[in-house]
Amino acid sequence: MFRLERFINQYVTKREKSMFASDIEANMTELKEKLTNKSVLVIGGAGSIGSSFVRAILPFYPSELVVVDTNENALTELTRSLRSSGMYVPNTYLTYPMDYNSVTFRRMFMNHKRSNGNMGFDIVANFSAHKHVRSEKDIYSIEALLRNNVINAKGLLDLLEQAPPEEYFCVSTDKAANPVNIMGASKRIMEDLIFSYSSEFPVKTARFANVAFSNGSLPAGFLERMSQLQPISAPLDVKRYFVSPEESGQICMLSAMLGNNREIFFPKLEETSMMAFDEIAKKLLCEYGYEVLECDSDAKAVEKAKTLWDGSKSYPVHFSISDTSGEKAFEEFYTKNEMVDMNRFKSLGVITNKGVIDRKQVTSLIKTLDAAFDKLDVSKADIVIIISDYLPDFEHIETGRSLDSKM
Numbered sequence: 001m002f003r004l005e006r007f008i009n010q011y012v013t014k015r016e017k018s019m020f021a022s023d024i025e026a027n028m029t030e031l032k033e034k035l036t037n038k039s040v041l042v043i044g045g046a047g048s049i050g051s052s053f054v055r056a057i058l059p060f061y062p063s064e065l066v067v068v069d070t071n072e073n074a075l076t077e078l079t080r081s082l083r084s085s086g087m088y089v090p091n092t093y094l095t096y097p098m099d100y101n102s103v104t105f106r107r108m109f110m111n112h113k114r115s116n117g118n119m120g121f122d123i124v125a126n127f128s129a130h131k132h133v134r135s136e137k138d139i140y141s142i143e144a145l146l147r148n149n150v151i152n153a154k155g156l157l158d159l160l161e162q163a164p165p166e167e168y169f170c171v172s173t174d175k176a177a178n179p180v181n182i183m184g185a186s187k188r189i190m191e192d193l194i195f196s197y198s199s200e201f202p203v204k205t206a207r208f209a210n211v212a213f214s215n216g217s218l219p220a221g222f223l224e225r226m227s228q229l230q231p232i233s234a235p236l237d238v239k240r241y242f243v244s245p246e247e248s249g250q251i252c253m254l255s256a257m258l259g260n261n262r263e264i265f266f267p268k269l270e271e272t273s274m275m276a277f278d279e280i281a282k283k284l285l286c287e288y289g290y291e292v293l294e295c296d297s298d299a300k301a302v303e304k305a306k307t308l309w310d311g312s313k314s315y316p317v318h319f320s321i322s323d324t325s326g327e328k329a330f331e332e333f334y335t336k337n338e339m340v341d342m343n344r345f346k347s348l349g350v351i352t353n354k355g356v357i358d359r360k361q362v363t364s365l366i367k368t369l370d371a372a373f374d375k376l377d378v379s380k381a382d383i384v385i386i387i388s389d390y391l392p393d394f395e396h397i398e399t400g401r402s403l404d405s406k407m
Helices: 004-012 021-026 028-035 048-060 072-085 103-111 139-162 182-195 218-227 245-258 277-287 298-310 359-373 380-390
Strands: 039-043 064-069 092-097 123-126 167-171 203-206 232-235 263-267 291-294 314-320 339-341 348-352
Touching (some): 028 245, 039 048, 048 064, 048 245, 123 139, 139 359, 203 245, 232 298, 277 314, 298 314
Parallel strands (some): 039 123
Antiparallel strands (some): 339 348
């Protein structure tokens, strides 16, 4: 019987247990002090990383858990999964299918009281984000990405300023280090944005790699294609670092609870642990008892897939060189200009001593972006220029082709 967790451990992360297990064990006392009997708000908590964060913190007995997400069905499945697992769920457990930028969310937040009677929550973690490079295909997708990752995020921070939490965490990405796509640049700007509020409440974030088989990821797409007997497509020349779904929630918990103000956590992953997407596809097909049938185009793979309905065990795939905009040739977690502590934790590095960002500067950028999107003739190139003026190290890779043009 196929078990995805076992497959990930054996073939993708190549770790039998979580790489963060020892750091969690070594810091149990502090984690309990930070989480036990606390009210926790998780925004975007029904997604892959947000739900893993929820599962990571529940063993430490928070008193309240409120989960907000725009995906009503995913919230329902999260609740069913938690209730069916037998793990601790606090008496006050609420899920709200709403946008964190909505009037309804603001009303819910302002009417919530902590145990001390103050407004808000003890811990706030924000996982609401556009995370895919394919989210920059045109000006409309770019606007949606930047509004979610940056512009609307400022509204949340302004709200938190009225009711400062004990800890605020917002997930970043490895693509924020020397960004080459707008998604990575948006997360780099997001880091500046949250740090500009660090004098009001503690802010932390984490950059980490691909989450194996997370919602919407290419490996998750392999499983979906196989369930529909459709061909598989993957790049030949792209290798990436991977963490398991469990590890993704744990690194966020460790960063949120153990990080100091304005620190960025990242996993200590060796280059030898990187995996190519085509290799994952081959291992997966082998696990299901298929032989790999390599085709030289998407069209030929689609044609060959028709034989699968007749019971063929030769599974068509199309592996090709990556040629889409924003694809980075390699992954990195920090830049040469960032100070890094590699000794505090066994499995985690920490970017330290990040300066206090001038809020006026990042607010000015947000106003400029907002004004640009109000113009009917604004283009993707215009937005790249605006971001480049703010991030001099932003070197956007443009090929004129989006991932949506491929299987």
